[in-house]
Amino acid sequence: MASKSNVPVTREAGAPSLFGAHPLSLLQREIDRIFDDFSGGFGRLSSLRSDEMMPKMNVAETDGGYEFTAELPGLEAKDVDVTLADNVLTIRGEKQAEKEEKGKEFRLMERSYGSFSRSFQVPAGVVSSSIKASIDKGVLHVSFPKPKQAEAKKIAVK
Numbered sequence: 001m002a003s004k005s006n007v008p009v010t011r012e013a014g015a016p017s018l019f020g021a022h023p024l025s026l027l028q029r030e031i032d033r034i035f036d037d038f039s040g041g042f043g044r045l046s047s048l049r050s051d052e053m054m055p056k057m058n059v060a061e062t063d064g065g066y067e068f069t070a071e072l073p074g075l076e077a078k079d080v081d082v083t084l085a086d087n088v089l090t091i092r093g094e095k096q097a098e099k100e101e102k103g104k105e106f107r108l109m110e111r112s113y114g115s116f117s118r119s120f121q122v123p124a125g126v127v128s129s130s131i132k133a134s135i136d137k138g139v140l141h142v143s144f145p146k147p148k149q150a151e152a153k154k155i156a157v158k
Contacts, residue, residue: 022117054116054118055070055071055072055091055093055116055118055140056070056071057069057070057071057091057118058070059120064145064146065143065144065145065146066122066143066144066146067141067142067143068089068091068120068140068141068142068143069139069140069141069142070091070118070139070140070142071138071139072093072095072135072138072139072140073138074095074097074138075093075095075135075138075140076135077134077135079093079094079095080092080093080133080135080140081093082131082133082140082142084122084126084128084131087121087122087123087124087126088119088120088121088122089119089120089122089126089131089142090117090118090119090120091117091118091119091140091142092115092116092117092118093115093116094113094114094115094116095112095113095114095115096111096112096113097110097111097112097113098110098111099111122144123146123147124147125147125148126144126147127147130144130145131143131144132144
């Protein structure tokens, strides 16, 4: 008998995340749209949109648990937080990048800062101490075992 996954995942292109779009992301998109309309579509005032900061993630259910993989190029363990509260697993991080180029007649200096947060509903009973997280070469791996199912116990009626 095939069991239904407890972690909701959608594979449709352009589909909202598990909790829908974050309200601030929606506000940012609307503000960007207004400025695009105002500027005649000649580019955004900000070159980095909020959805471009959102890491690409895979969520997989295995026989024994769940595995989350996130692409976080340039980030290290100190830049990423993984928390579990009220059956919600949250992966949060911040990236700060600085680039400088010098030439004979020019100097280019760019800085970009951004943060992201992704949250996922996990099955009830997941214990935070059972969650394992590691980052290697810009790829975050988070895994935890499936919680034990409560056994049905027959109760005698008197």
